[in-house]
Amino acid sequence: MVDVSVAGRVRPALPRVPALAVLAHYLVGYRRTWRAGVFSSFLLPVLTVVGFGFGVGAYVDQGVGGLRYLDWLVPGLIASTAMQVAIGESTWPVLSNFRWIKTYFAQSAAPLRVGDILAGHLAFVLFRAFTSTAAFLLVTALFGAVRSPWAVAVLPVVLLLSLAVAAPTFAFSAWAPSDSYLALLFRFAVIPMTLFAGVFFPVESLPSGLRQLAYATPLWHGVDLCRAATLGVAPQWSVPGHLLYLAAWAIAGWLLARRAFRRELVV
Amino acid sequence: MTTAQPLIQARGLVKRFGDFTAVDGIDVEVRPGEAFGFLGPNGAGKSSTMRMVGCISPPSGGELRILGMDPVRDGPAIRARLGVCPQLDNLDPELTVRENLTTYARYFGIPRRVARERAAELLDFVQLTERADSKVEPLSGGMKRRLTIARALVNNPEIVLLDEPTTGLDPQARHLVWERLFRLKQQGVTLVLTTHYMDEAEQLCDRLVVMDGGRIVAEGSPRALIEQHSTREVVELRFAADSQEAFAGKLDGLGERVEVLPDRILLYVADGDAAVAEVTALGLVPASVLVRRSSLEDVFLHLTGRTLVD
Numbered sequence: 001m002v003d004v005s006v007a008g009r010v011r012p013a014l015p016r017v018p019a020l021a022v023l024a025h026y027l028v029g030y031r032r033t034w035r036a037g038v039f040s041s042f043l044l045p046v047l048t049v050v051g052f053g054f055g056v057g058a059y060v061d062q063g064v065g066g067l068r069y070l071d072w073l074v075p076g077l078i079a080s081t082a083m084q085v086a087i088g089e090s091t092w093p094v095l096s097n098f099r100w101i102k103t104y105f106a107q108s109a110a111p112l113r114v115g116d117i118l119a120g121h122l123a124f125v126l127f128r129a130f131t132s133t134a135a136f137l138l139v140t141a142l143f144g145a146v147r148s149p150w151a152v153a154v155l156p157v158v159l160l161l162s163l164a165v166a167a168p169t170f171a172f173s174a175w176a177p178s179d180s181y182l183a184l185l186f187r188f189a190v191i192p193m194t195l196f197a198g199v200f201f202p203v204e205s206l207p208s209g210l211r212q213l214a215y216a217t218p219l220w221h222g223v224d225l226c227r228a229a230t231l232g233v234a235p236q237w238s239v240p241g242h243l244l245y246l247a248a249w250a251i252a253g254w255l256l257a258r259r260a261f262r263r264e265l266v267v
Numbered sequence: 268m269t270t271a272q273p274l275i276q277a278r279g280l281v282k283r284f285g286d287f288t289a290v291d292g293i294d295v296e297v298r299p300g301e302a303f304g305f306l307g308p309n310g311a312g313k314s315s316t317m318r319m320v321g322c323i324s325p326p327s328g329g330e331l332r333i334l335g336m337d338p339v340r341d342g343p344a345i346r347a348r349l350g351v352c353p354q355l356d357n358l359d360p361e362l363t364v365r366e367n368l369t370t371y372a373r374y375f376g377i378p379r380r381v382a383r384e385r386a387a388e389l390l391d392f393v394q395l396t397e398r399a400d401s402k403v404e405p406l407s408g409g410m411k412r413r414l415t416i417a418r419a420l421v422n423n424p425e426i427v428l429l430d431e432p433t434t435g436l437d438p439q440a441r442h443l444v445w446e447r448l449f450r451l452k453q454q455g456v457t458l459v460l461t462t463h464y465m466d467e468a469e470q471l472c473d474r475l476v477v478m479d480g481g482r483i484v485a486e487g488s489p490r491a492l493i494e495q496h497s498t499r500e501v502v503e504l505r506f507a508a509d510s511q512e513a514f515a516g517k518l519d520g521l522g523e524r525v526e527v528l529p530d531r532i533l534l535y536v537a538d539g540d541a542a543v544a545e546v547t548a549l550g551l552v553p554a555s556v557l558v559r560r561s562s563l564e565d566v567f568l569h570l571t572g573r574t575l576v577d
């Protein structure tokens with residue numbers, strides 16, 4: 001019978017930090033699948049270091065600004081990995097929680113607010129992006145491609161960068177009428193950013209119009225900060241300027257995402 | 268019991284989606300410990316009403332109080348005391364049966380250890396203990412439904428909202444669910460459910476409303492509804508093919524109402540056997556005769572019509 005023992009002690013209240021209860025849900029699911037992902041999150045940096053750093057680097061005789069190409073490249077890859085994981089985790093999973101699995105609808109019947117549902121899932125995305133970049137940093141440090149103890153500053157930077165790209169992506173995925181829109185996001189935003197936002201070559205080599213576009217991407221700001229950190233040099237832009245710009249993306253993204261979530265969940 | 272403060276009180280409740288009015292000004296009162304049903308054809312507005320009561324969907328008009336609170340302002344506080352079983356299961360297929368309960372319990376601020384005990388208890392209640400550690404994905408429809416009902420009970424709710432709890436289940440699973448819901452009711456839990464099954468409504472509901480096109484067209488206990496909207500008995504007459512129309516005319520005036528269907532003629536009468544005798548006295552010889560008590564289904568079809576809604 002249900003009325004015995006525990007039921008009497010189940011005093012439904014509101015969770016103290018509701019978003020943490022939501023995060024816990026995703027972590028329980030992740031506990032089951034992380035082993036499959038952990039291999040690739042270590043293998044990927046090894047492959048890129050070998051392929052791009054040593055392979056392509058061998059053709060880049062003069063390095064970049066007097067630096068070994070591998071050392072110059074690694075912080076860019078760290079930032080772009082954070083971005084790719086953050087956006088990847090904010091596309092199909094979000095769409096699915098609305099359309100297929102309907103997790104968000106299940107959650108909205110519990111004493112959670114739309115903001116809690118959103119914040120809990122975003123926190124999980126940040127966790128994923130953070131652990132992937134931490135793995136990347138570790139592997140590349142073992143290859144001797146990290147030149148300064150300032151490199152630990154990469155970790156808070158990738159958190160902010162991940163939030164700056166994940167929050168607007170949540171808004172996009174909540175709004176997207178079908179999953180084919182998500183593929184467009186990769187084609188027209190993620191891939192061009194990865195190629196042109198200073199990960200593989202300095203933005204200054206781009207023609208001026210494209211250069212302005214590259215400066216506008218959140219990724220470039222993350223790359224510049226990460227590069228300054230792992231190389232132990234000053235960034236090209238002011239640090240507060242970078243942080244404020246990324247924070248602006250994060251806040252605007254959060255507001256858009258919350259509006260898009262409300263439109264779907266509160267009908 | 269009739270004097271108790273209603274747990275759910277709706278006055279002129281309206282739900283609009285754009286220009287379309289799905290719920291068109293309904294008055295409902297659900298009292299503590301009651302089992303209350305919403306009946307109605309597809310699109311009648313049952314789920315829209317349930318979602319407003321569940322404080323998920325804000326009303327477009329009218330008044331709604333749940334547990335004495337305002338669903339828009341006090342949504343989380345009300346939802347902490349409700350259990351919701353939605354029309355379509357939205358379990359997490361990647362998690363195990365048990366994890367679906369324990370993670371959901373966290374949303375109600377239930378500590379992890381208590382949540383585990385509660386989950387074990389509920390799995391026993393819905394007879395899923397053996398599947399506790401299997402994933403949800405491969406479960407049968409009936410098992411998923413039972414798990415959704417169990418999930419609706421994790422917080423020991425005062426009101427449980429069940430939107431078509433047994434649609435799509437086989438008879439065994441339906442009877443198990445009915446029996447469990449009946450036990451909850453005995454424990455004093457207030458049940459609000461929607462259903463397309465008249466036997467379900469007759470079995471479970473103390474009181475129900477019949478909705479059609481967003482409005483309430485009848486209200487009362489199953490017995491009162493039958494008394495009010497139908498006769499005590501129904502005689503079903505079948506005649507040889509094609510001769511039906513010819514006979515129908517001769518039956519006019521027999522009983523309270525005569526309904527001619529493509530395959531049979533229904534006589535709504537107080538005394539079935541007496542009516543059959545009258546039919547025979549008229550010299551009519553039906554191919555088959557069935558006398559039965561009037562059911563909620565007769566009331567339902569009478570009130571909402573026999574034509575398909577969509």
Ligand SMILES: Nc1ncnc2c1ncn2[C@@H]1O[C@H](COP(=O)(O)OP(=O)(O)OP(=O)(O)O)[C@@H](O)[C@H]1O
Pocket residue numbers: 267284287288289307308309310311312313314315316354
């Ligand atoms: N989000 C929505 N946007 C637009 N129209 C909606 C929405 N939800 C429901 N409707 C419409 O409102 C009407 C009532 O729907 P509702 O789901 O409440 O009916 P129901 O009585 O539960 O039907 P069923 O028995 O099929 O579950 C239907 O015509 C439906 O198409």
Ligand SMILES: [Mg+2]
Pocket residue numbers: 313314315354430
């Ligand atoms: Mg419905």
